Amino acid sequence: MNRIGVIGTGYVGLVSGTCFAEVGHKVVCCDIDESKITRLKQFNIPIFEPGLEELVKKNAAEGRLSFSSDIAGVIKDSAVIFIAVGTPMSASGEADLSYVKEAARMIGRNMNTHKIIVTKSTVPVGTGRLLESLIRDNLPDSSQTFDVVSNPEFLREGSAIHDCMNMERAVIGAGNAQAAEAIAELHAPFETTIFKTSLESAEMIKYAANTFLATKISFINAIANICGKVGADVTEVAAGMGLDSRIGNKFLQAGIGYGGSCFPKDTYALKHIAEEAGYSFKLLEAVIETNENQRLLIMDGLVQSLGSLRGKKIAVLGLSFKPNTDDVREAPSLSLIPRMLEMGADVCAYDPIAIREAGQYLPDEVDYAHELYECVTDCDACVILTEWSEIVNMDLERVHRLLRSPVMIDGRNCFELDVMRAHQFEYHSVGRQVIR
Numbered sequence: 395m396n397r398i399g400v401i402g403t404g405y406v407g408l409v410s411g412t413c414f415a416e417v418g419h420k421v422v423c424c425d426i427d428e429s430k431i432t433r434l435k436q437f438n439i440p441i442f443e444p445g446l447e448e449l450v451k452k453n454a455a456e457g458r459l460s461f462s463s464d465i466a467g468v469i470k471d472s473a474v475i476f477i478a479v480g481t482p483m484s485a486s487g488e489a490d491l492s493y494v495k496e497a498a499r500m501i502g503r504n505m506n507t508h509k510i511i512v513t514k515s516t517v518p519v520g521t522g523r524l525l526e527s528l529i530r531d532n533l534p535d536s537s538q539t540f541d542v543v544s545n546p547e548f549l550r551e552g553s554a555i556h557d558c559m560n561m562e563r564a565v566i567g568a569g570n571a572q573a574a575e576a577i578a579e580l581h582a583p584f585e586t587t588i589f590k591t592s593l594e595s596a597e598m599i600k601y602a603a604n605t606f607l608a609t610k611i612s613f614i615n616a617i618a619n620i621c622g623k624v625g626a627d628v629t630e631v632a633a634g635m636g637l638d639s640r641i642g643n644k645f646l647q648a649g650i651g652y653g654g655s656c657f658p659k660d661t662y663a664l665k666h667i668a669e670e671a672g673y674s675f676k677l678l679e680a681v682i683e684t685n686e687n688q689r690l691l692i693m694d695g696l697v698q699s700l701g702s703l704r705g706k707k708i709a710v711l712g713l714s715f716k717p718n719t720d721d722v723r724e725a726p727s728l729s730l731i732p733r734m735l736e737m738g739a740d741v742c743a744y745d746p747i748a749i750r751e752a753g754q755y756l757p758d759e760v761d762y763a764h765e766l767y768e769c770v771t772d773c774d775a776c777v778i779l780t781e782w783s784e785i786v787n788m789d790l791e792r793v794h795r796l797l798r799s800p801v802m803i804d805g806r807n808c809f810e811l812d813v814m815r816a817h818q819f820e821y822h823s824v825g826r827q828v829i830r
C-alpha cells in the first residue's frame with residue numbers, strides 16, 4: 395500500500411507531495427485534469443517553481459513519487475490522503491468549496507480501509523466537520539472508520555521547495571489524538587515544530603496568518619501614501635520600524651500591494667467568515683480596500699508624467715504577481731494593463747517567465763517582447779509591476795537610451811533615488827519623493 399495519496403497537483407499538491415517523497419515517504423499524486431498527469435508522467439512540469447523539476451525527477455527515479463489520473467485507485471491504495479485542490483474566491487467573496495467537496499465525496503465512495511484524510515487546501519472554519527459528514531454520507535459500508543485532519547499549507551510560490559523542506563511549523567488540527575500523532579510522525583523527517591490544535595483552530599490559523607501578513611502590507615502602504623505627501627521616505631521609515639524586534643523587517647516593503655492566489659481570496663474569505671459569525675471586521679475591510687486602491691498609484695504616475703495616455707506607448711515589466719513564479723492570479727498586471735489600453739495607450743509587456751500565463755487573460759491588443767530591452771524601446775514610459783531580479787538588475791543607462799522619454803513608474807521601489815537621479819530619469823516610486 396502507498397503511504398500517501400495527494401489529490402490535486404497544483405502549486406501546493408505537487409510541491410508538498412514531492413517534498414514528502416524527498417524525505418522518504420511513498421507518494422502518489424493524482425489530479426482530475428488528465429492532461430496535467432500526462433505531462434507530469436513525462437516530467438513536463440505544468441507550473442514554474444524553482445527546483446521542482448529536478449526534485450520530481452529524482453524522487454520518481456528513486457521510486458518514491460508517481461502520478462496517476464485514477465483518483466479512485468489512489469484513494470483505495472493510500473493510508474493517508476491529502477486534499478490539495480483549489481478553493482478559489484466565489485462571486486460573493488467566500489471560498490468556493492466545490493472542489494474540496496467533490497474530493498471528499500470521491501474519498502467516501504472509495505473508502506476500503508481506515509484512512510486519515512488531511513486537508514491542505516485553505517478552507518473556512520467548519521469545513522473539516524463538513525467533510526466528515528460528506529465522507530460518511532458516501533461510504534459504501536457505514537461501519538467504515540476514518541479521521542479528518544486539518545494541516546494547512548504555508549509555502550510561498552517562488553520558494554515553495556525551500557519552504558516545504560524547511561517548514562517553520564506543521565499545524566495539525568484534529569479531533570482524534572491518534573490521527574494527529576500519525577500526521578505528526580509523517581512530518582518527523584522535516585524536523586519541524588509540530589503544533590497540534592483542534593480542527594477549527596487549525597483552519598482559523600491559516601486565515602489569521604495570511605490576513606495578518608496582508609495587514610502588514612496594507613499598513614506599510616498606507617504609511618507610504620502619507621510619506622509621499624509629507625516628504626518622508628517609506629524605505630527609511632520601514633527600515634527604522636523593522637529594527638524593533640517586536641515589529642521585524644519582513645512584509646514591510648511598500649509597493650502596489652499584494653496579489654496572487656492566496657492573500658486576496660483569503661482576506662475576502664475571512665471577511666465573509668466574520669460576517670457569518672456576526673462580527674464586522676472593519677480592520678480587515680480597510681486592509682482590502684487599501685490594497686485595491688494601491689495599484690492605482692501606477693495610473694496616477696502615468697497620468698502625472700504623460701498627461702493623456704492616448705497614443706502613448708507604455709512598456710510594462712513584470713506580469714506575474716511576484717517574482718520567481720508564473721502565477722498571474724490576481725496579479726496587478728491583469729487589471730492595470732486593460733486600464734492603460736482603455737485610456738488609449740499601446741502596451742508592450744515583458745516577463746521572464748509568465749508571458750504565456752498572462753497572455754491567456756490579457757486583451758489581444760497587448761504586444762509581448764521576448765526581451766526586456768526590446769520591450770522598452772521607443773516607449774514613452776516604463777512601468778515596473780514585478781521585482782524580478784532581471785528587472786531590478788537591468789542596465790539603467792541602456793534603458794534610458796532606448797526609451798523615447800526617460801519616465802519610469804516603479805510599483806516595487808526597485809531603485810535607489812540617488813541612482814535614478816544620477817541616470818536622469820523621471821522616476822515615480824511608492825512613498826518616496828518623485829525624481830524629475
Ligand code: NAD
Pocket residue numbers: 401402403404405406407424425426427430465478479480481493494496497514515516517547548549550551655656
Ligand atoms: P491550483 O489551482 O494550482 O491546483 C489545484 C489542483 O487541484 C488543480 O490541478 C486541479 O485540477 C485539481 N483538482 C481540482 N478538483 C479536483 C478533484 N476533485 N480531484 C483531483 N484534482 C482536483 O491550487 P494551489 O495554488 O495548489 O492551491 C491549493 C490550495 O492550497 C488552495 O486552497 C490554496 O488556497 C492553498 N494554498 C495555496 C498556496 C499557494 O501559494 N498557491 C499556499 C498555501 C495554501
